[in-house]
Amino acid sequence: MEINFEALFLSKIDKEIKIEPKDWMPEKYRQTNIRQISQHAHSEIVGMLPEGAWITRAPSLKRKAILLAKVQDEAGHGLYLYSAAETLNISRDEMTEQLLTGKAKYSSIFNYPSLTWADMGAIGWLVDGAAILNQVMLCRTSYGPYARAMVRICKEESFHQRQGFEILLVLSQGTEEQKAMCQDAINRWWWPSLMMFGPTDSESTNSDQSMKWKIKRKTNDELRQQFVDMAVQQIKVLNMTLPDADLKWNEERKHHDFGAINWDEFWQVVKGNGPCNKERLDARNKAWNDGAWVREAAVAYAEKKKKREQIKVA
Amino acid sequence: MIKKYYYGDYGEIEGGVSSNKSETEFPLWEVFIRSKQGLDHKHVGSLHAADVAMAMENARDVYTRRMEGVSIWVVESKHIHASNPDEAESLYEPATDKIYRHPTFYNLPDEVGHM
Numbered sequence: 001m002e003i004n005f006e007a008l009f010l011s012k013i014d015k016e017i018k019i020e021p022k023d024w025m026p027e028k029y030r031q032t033n034i035r036q037i038s039q040h041a042h043s044e045i046v047g048m049l050p051e052g053a054w055i056t057r058a059p060s061l062k063r064k065a066i067l068l069a070k071v072q073d074e075a076g077h078g079l080y081l082y083s084a085a086e087t088l089n090i091s092r093d094e095m096t097e098q099l100l101t102g103k104a105k106y107s108s109i110f111n112y113p114s115l116t117w118a119d120m121g122a123i124g125w126l127v128d129g130a131a132i133l134n135q136v137m138l139c140r141t142s143y144g145p146y147a148r149a150m151v152r153i154c155k156e157e158s159f160h161q162r163q164g165f166e167i168l169l170v171l172s173q174g175t176e177e178q179k180a181m182c183q184d185a186i187n188r189w190w191w192p193s194l195m196m197f198g199p200t201d202s203e204s205t206n207s208d209q210s211m212k213w214k215i216k217r218k219t220n221d222e223l224r225q226q227f228v229d230m231a232v233q234q235i236k237v238l239n240m241t242l243p244d245a246d247l248k249w250n251e252e253r254k255h256h257d258f259g260a261i262n263w264d265e266f267w268q269v270v271k272g273n274g275p276c277n278k279e280r281l282d283a284r285n286k287a288w289n290d291g292a293w294v295r296e297a298a299v300a301y302a303e304k305k306k307k308r309e310q311i312k313v314a
Numbered sequence: 315m316i317k318k319y320y321y322g323d324y325g326e327i328e329g330g331v332s333s334n335k336s337e338t339e340f341p342l343w344e345v346f347i348r349s350k351q352g353l354d355h356k357h358v359g360s361l362h363a364a365d366v367a368m369a370m371e372n373a374r375d376v377y378t379r380r381m382e383g384v385s386i387w388v389v390e391s392k393h394i395h396a397s398n399p400d401e402a403e404s405l406y407e408p409a410t411d412k413i414y415r416h417p418t419f420y421n422l423p424d425e426v427g428h429m
Contacts, residue, residue, distance in 0.1 A: 003400070022399050069379075076376050083360045086342070092362060093339045149359070156380070295338050298364035305365060 013214055018144035021087040029213055032206065033143050034088045035104075036215065041081035042099045042106035046280050048074045050114040051123065059117060066163055067120065073160065077153045084145040100285050107131075108266065109192050111274030118171055118178075118185035124164010126186070126193040126231070132157050133223050133230075134197070142214040165234070172238045179240075186235075187243040194258075195266045197224040203263075228256050342391040343369040345376075347383035355387050363388075 005024040012019060019025055048071050055071065058064035082092055098104035109127055114120070135157060138150040171182040198204060198220040210216040218226075228247075235242055246259035268274065340362035346355040358377050363369035369388040377383070397405060413419050422429065 020399065022396060024400070072375075072379070076379060079361060079376050080359060086360070091339060152359075295340070295364075298368065299338055299340070302365035302368075 013142055013212075016214075018147060019142055020144045028209070029143075029215075030088050032210060032213070032215060033146060034085055034090050036210075037081055037085040037088070037143075037146055037149075038090070038095045038098065039105050039107075041078045041085060041095065042104055043110065044074045044078035044081060045099070046106045046110045046284065049280055049283055050110055050112070050276075051120060053114055054117065054120050057117070058120075063120075063167075070124075070160055070163065073156050077156070080149040080152055081146075084143075084149045087145045096288065100281070100288055102272065102281055105270065107196060108269040108274060109196050111269050111276045111280060112188070112192050113276050115188075116181050116185060118168065118181040119189070121164050121167030121171065121182070122185035122189040124160055124162075125168055125234070126164075126189045127196070128157060128160040128164060129230070130193045130196045130227050132161060133227055137217045137223065140214075140217055165238075168238055168240075172240060182238070183240050186238075186240055190243050191262065191265075192269075194224060194227070194261055195269075197221075197227070199263070199266070200261075225255050228258050232256050340364045340368075343373075343388045344391050344394060345369075345373045346387040346389075347373075347377060348385035349383055351384055355385065358382075360391060 006026060009019070009023070009025055009029075012023075019029075051067060051071050051074075055064060055067050058067050082095060085095060086092060095104070099106070114123065132154065135150050135154050139147055139154055141147045141150065168182050168186070171178045174182075201207060201219045201221045204220055207216065207219060211219070231242060232247065244259045246257065248257055250257045269277070272278075341364075342360055343363055344360050345358050347358050348355045361369065361372045361376055363372050366388065370386060373386050373388055378386070409415075
């Protein structure tokens with residue numbers, strides 16, 4: 001009997017049965033997941049750079065230890081995600097190469113510089129906060145290995161957002177200079193954080209199919225709105241302001257209206273013209289090239305050991 | 315025409331997979347963790363490592379940063395053989411019609427009590 005693989009696949013999606021690596025899947029589903037999961041992994045890896053820059057300059061030993069732990073988490077999250085992508089038949093090396101040559105994208109937010117210590121707070125609160133909304137949704141994504149990676153990531157991520165908010169909270173209760181630094185960081189990171197959710201729904205090319213296949217569960221605009229509504233409440237605790245004159249409660253929609261996003265800036269940064277695109281790629285390339293001898297030595301050592309064991313057995 | 319794909323989640327790569335890796339890419343390992351004494355080891359994910367010592371250290375760093383485990387197993391992915399989901403129906407068929415293997419199949423009077 002001929003099995004209709006596509007119908008079987010769609011019925012699983014319909015019944016909320018996860019798709020697993022050895023199951024049949026449409027080629028486009030596989031490609032979309034590879035693209036999304038690897039971009040997500042690259043974002044975790046490149047995301048270590050703006051924060052890594054502050055590890056040596058953290059204001060206290062406590063803050064330094066926390067930041068180290070957070071950056072180590074990002075590395076771990078990248079690894080979970082690379083593993084998930086590899087189950088779709090793409091090698092780790094291939095993904096690395098796509099990142100290093102600029103063929104693959106990563107979240108544009110990391111192409112902005114981290115200028116002051118307050119940026120560590122703003123990144124934790126806003127950037128990780130935006131990422132968490134997306135990641136919580138992805139815990140229910142239809143591809144099994146991706147969903148499992150996201151569950152693990154979400155468990156660890158809330159510490160990131162809380163430590164960021166706490167940094168801002170301490171600054172917001174500090175000297176006039178510290179307060180100004182806090183507000184300045186919020187001003188600079190607010191709009192790029194809103195852009196993290198991607199183009200508006202009418203412009204988003206991959207959204208429709210991804211919703212049908214339950215790779216995504218909410219649209220870019222839905223998540224963005226959720227984020228704005230949340231931030232409006234939380235900023236009050238900081239006694240700071242969000243840099244948007246058009247931000248106000250809309251009683252009819254039961255949501256906050258917000259100002260127009262500068263999509264021209266968004267596309268400029270995506271296309272490689274952001275403030276740090278080149279710096280980030282250079283840093284990743286340098287790390288990869290400088291580490292080549294270590295990788296080669298590890299392989300040579302493993303082979304030598306294997307041979308010795310074979311001789312012993314013989 | 316519908317094309318069939320097999321992807322190696324856990325080792326045993328059939329039907330042509332991943333040829334595009336360099337010679338220096340470390341082999342893939344699957345990681346299993348016992349979360350506490352008395353429980354089974356459970357698959358938690360995979361990682362790349364040159365040898366077993368590196369696999370063990372990487373597994374500790376990647377999968378147990380928050381005391382998630384008291385024991386780690388690592389096994390090279392190529393040593394794991396997986397069943398084929400397309401053959402699931404015939405593979406598990408012998409179990410489906412033997413409902414007398416379940417305790418609820420037997421109607422006993424209430425007086426018997428918990429059994």
